[in-house]
Amino acid sequence: PYHPAMMVALLLYVYRSGVYSSRRIALGCEERLDFQAVTALNQPDFRTISEFRLRHLAALAGLFVQVLALCRKTGLARLEHVAVDGSKIKANASNKHKAMSYARVVEAEAELTREVDAW
Numbered sequence: 001p002y003h004p005a006m007m008v009a010l011l012l013y014v015y016r017s018g019v020y021s022s023r024r025i026a027l028g029c030e031e032r033l034d035f036q037a038v039t040a041l042n043q044p045d046f047r048t049i050s051e052f053r054l055r056h057l058a059a060l061a062g063l064f065v066q067v068l069a070l071c072r073k074t075g076l077a078r079l080e081h082v083a084v085d086g087s088k089i090k091a092n093a094s095n096k097h098k099a100m101s102y103a104r105v106v107e108a109e110a111e112l113t114r115e116v117d118a119w
Contacts, residue, residue, distance in 0.1 A: 002044050007052045011060065012067060013038045015119065022050040061116050068112040 014025050014035070026046040028035040044052075053060065 002042055002048065002052075004052075004056075006039055006042060007044070007049070008060070008063070010035070010038050010044075010049075011053065012064070015064070020119065022046040022053070025049050064116045064119070065109065065113050068116070069109055072108060072112070 010025070010029070014020070014028065017034075019025055019028060023046040025035070026044065026049060029039055029043045
C-alpha cells in the first residue's frame with residue numbers, strides 16, 4: 001500500500017499536468033522525473049491509482065475545487081507550464097484586473113466545480 005498523502009499529491013500533480021489516464025500516470029511514475037519527485041520514487045501500478053481514485057472520488061473532487069480556488073486566489077490559476085531550465089518568460093505582474101467581487105468569486109467557484117466534475 002502507498003501512503004494516501006503521496007497518492008493525493010500524485011493525482012493533484014498529474015491532473016495539473018493534463019494526464020488523466022491511470023495507465024499513463026503509472027508509466028509516468030516509471031519514466032518521468034517530475035512524477036518520481038512527487039512519489040519519492042514509488043511506482044504505483046495503474047490499478048492502484050484507479051482504485052484509489054474511485055474509492056476517494058467525492059473527497060478528491062472537493063479537494064480539487066479547494067486547490068483550484070486557492071491557486072486562483074493567489075494568482076496561480078494558470079498552471080499550464082512549468083519551466084525548469086531557467087528560461088525567461090514575459091509576464092504581466094499587474095494586479096489591477098485581478099480584483100474580484102464576491103459575485104465573481106462565487107461564479108468562479110461554481111465554474112471550478114463544473115470543471116472538476118468533468119474530470
